[in-house]
Amino acid sequence: MDSVAAEREILIAIQNVTYSYGYGDVLKDISFPINQEDFLAIIGPNGSGKTTLLKIILGLLKPRLGKVKIMGKTVEEFADWKKIGYIPQQATHIDSLFPVSVKEVVAMGIPSSRWFLRRTREEEGRISRSLQQVGMEKYNNRRIGNLSAGQQQRVFIARALANHPKILMLDEPTTGVDAQTQGHFFEMLHRLNREEGITIVLITHEVGIINKHVAQVACLNQTLVYHGSHDEFCRSDEFKRMLADGHHLVSHHH
Secondary structure, three states: OOHHHHHOOEEEEEEEEEEEOOOOEEEEEEEEEEEOOOEEEEEOOOOOOHHHHHHHHOOOOOOOEEEEEEOOEEOOOOOOHHHEEEEOHHHHOOOOOOOOEHHHHHHOOOOOOOOOOOOOHHHHHHHHHHHHHOOOHHHOOOEHHHOOHHHHHHHHHHHHHOOOOOEEEEEOOOOOOOHHHHHHHHHHHHHHHHHOOOEEEEEEOOOOOOEOOOOEEEEEEOEEEEEEEHHHHHOOHHHHHHHHOOOOOOOEOO
């Protein structure tokens, strides 16, 4: 770990995590930290345990061995879940006839807001700022189901941002999104990371996800085969092996 990372607060500590679905271990003795202001990609082939690890971090699954600490507390003790914005892959699978506006979707993310009734001035301000942060303020009255997948993804990030999270966790965020939209999407995440200090964690197996904005990589294949800087990963034997195995993870670090 570099000295700068060592000085930053550890927001999530994954400690010797092992998990089994009953037919063998899906994750085996996984340990690594997620530090404040990291821009981390958790990568690996299908079946490598990425989504399982995400569910363990979120408290949706309990590991067979090991534990996860969030901001110094175990998952069982941790209660301030609004500090973690979670955007699942299926968030963008919305019926075009679903009668909810962009603004109302963001309001749903504010625990105190009764999104279907009159909102306070403070709540309106949080909604407006969140939409501005993701470049969707012009769409606030549009029906969510009429937006593209990439635009819907931004709206769900805005919903998470309304709670001023410390961490954004995104599961396969660029599935079905074209290369140009991916580029704009990562520029937005970069701004949130650098200007707002939000820690970004991406779960992915897709081509092109390792780009110029990703600073750290955790590579899973049931075990943790690599954790460290993006630059070092692109020079590593593990990266070369993944390319040789046909995973086609492409680096766009310039």
